[in-house]
Structures are given as structure tokens and as C-alpha cells.
Amino acid sequence: MDRVEASLAGEWALLDAAVRSDASAVDALLHPDFAERGRSGRWWTREATLDALPDDAETFDPPEVRDISADEVADGVVLVTYVAVRGESAVGRSSLWLEHEGRMRIRWHQGTALRADTTPDPH
16 A cells, blocks of 8 residues: 555544544554644644543534545645535544654644635536
């Protein structure tokens, strides 16, 4: 599996309730320096994410994923972008995956609330 495929597989895994409920599976996907700026503006550290996801998994409602794309923007660095839709709410998501210890791990994730009339990503 190449870096882009591995990053996409990791992104999909993090949207799976079964994976989210398994702290060791999530731990294997998160880079040691992982951080996230959530849609709400909340700052998430690696530790806060590892603490929250197993509890969140029981009520996690996976979003509809639209316009997903991934591109290796530098050697060992993959940018994944997509729109996550739940009902009338749409969130632009972007993740930066880095090759670390022989596998791709998510280093940064950001969610940005989108207006309902936002046009899809052109690529």
C-alpha cells in the first residue's frame, strides 16, 4: 500500500466506530505530536483524543463523506481533505499524515464549519 492509500485507509478507520472504540487502534494511527482544531474551535491534544474516542464510539454517528481527496504534498507527507455531512451540517475536514516509524500517522486534523451553499472541492 502506498502512502496515499495508507493515509486514506487511516482516515476511513478513524471514521469507524469499531476503531474509535479501540484505544490501541487509535493510538497506532495518531502521530506522537497529534493535535486537532475541531469544528467548534476546540483544541484537541493526542491525550485528550485518546481519552475521548472510546467513550464517543458508543454514540458516534459516522458522517456522509463527500469530495474526499488525498495528495502526497512532500516526501512522506499526505494531505487528505473531504466534506463530512450530517443532516444539514457540513464540515470541511483536512488531515496531514506523516510517515513515522514506517507507517502513516495523522499529525494534524482540522474541521471548519461550512455554509450550506459551499461549492465542492474543485479537485
